[in-house]
Amino acid sequence: MTKIAPSILSADFSKLGDEIKDVEPDVDYIHVDVMDGHFVPNITIGPLIVEAIRPKTSLPLDVHLMIENPENYVKAFVEAGADIISVHQEACPHLHRVIQQIKNEGAKAGVVINPATPVSHIEPILGDVDLVLVMTVNPGFGGQSFIESTVPKIKALDELRKQHNYKYEIEIDGGVKKGTAKTCVDAGADVLVAGSAIFNQDNRQKAIKSIKSSLK
Numbered sequence: 001m002t003k004i005a006p007s008i009l010s011a012d013f014s015k016l017g018d019e020i021k022d023v024e025p026d027v028d029y030i031h032v033d034v035m036d037g038h039f040v041p042n043i044t045i046g047p048l049i050v051e052a053i054r055p056k057t058s059l060p061l062d063v064h065l066m067i068e069n070p071e072n073y074v075k076a077f078v079e080a081g082a083d084i085i086s087v088h089q090e091a092c093p094h095l096h097r098v099i100q101q102i103k104n105e106g107a108k109a110g111v112v113i114n115p116a117t118p119v120s121h122i123e124p125i126l127g128d129v130d131l132v133l134v135m136t137v138n139p140g141f142g143g144q145s146f147i148e149s150t151v152p153k154i155k156a157l158d159e160l161r162k163q164h165n166y167k168y169e170i171e172i173d174g175g176v177k178k179g180t181a182k183t184c185v186d187a188g189a190d191v192l193v194a195g196s197a198i199f200n201q202d203n204r205q206k207a208i209k210s211i212k213s214s215l216k
């Protein structure tokens with residue numbers, strides 16, 4: 001069963017608790033986009049907001065770190081209540097160490113690749129991660145268009161998982177809506193992050209249902 005992870009980047013930040021409650025019954029993770037104004041041009045939220053939303057939901061908080069030097073913040077995000085922490089390969093010269101650090105802190109560890117980064121750059125640590133996040137847009141903003149050339153990477157990750165019996169989930173992030181969602185699931189994606197396709201809609205339940213039914 002494909003999992004849905006609404007990205008709160010497109011939610012109303014003045015009432016995040018209510019926004020999460022609105023989607024909670026129909027989804028699997030809450031996706032939290034952390035941006036530092038260095039790794040990506042945008043600045044969003046830090047551990048304080050994660051701590052504030054933690055009591056508002058029992059769903060796993062899926063924290064996507066789009067920051068430089070993520071190793072300096074892993075502990076703070078785990079203490080704030082993050083369940084899954086994903087770091088960008090492009091931001092981590094010592095990727096293996098950061099992945100171990102996340103796991104040692106007690107969270108699930110994910111690795112993220114940008115649209116221009118090949119799967120080969122993360123192959124050596126695929127046996128160590130709980131999640132691989134394939135960016136299907138360039139990170140930094142919600143509401144961008146899906147980049148089709150990322151789809152073969154989803155397929156390659158699914159193949160490698162079968163071949164080596166790896167256990168990671170494949171998550172995709174960016175430009176998810178009807179059509180692109182099915183393309184990714186057919187390629188092997190297990191978790192779909194969706195921001196604007198859910199939170200920019202008046203009826204979020206209907207929006208989630210429509211993504212789910214597009215997968216059949």
Ligand SMILES: O=C(CO)[C@@H](O)[C@H](O)COP(=O)(O)O
Nearest residue numbers: 007139140142143175195196
């Ligand atoms: O990490 C990011 C963007 O950098 C995403 O999680 C976005 O929040 C997805 O937004 P949509 O493309 O679904 O509107």
Ligand SMILES: [Fe+2]
Nearest residue numbers: 007033064173
């Ligand atoms: Fe994200």
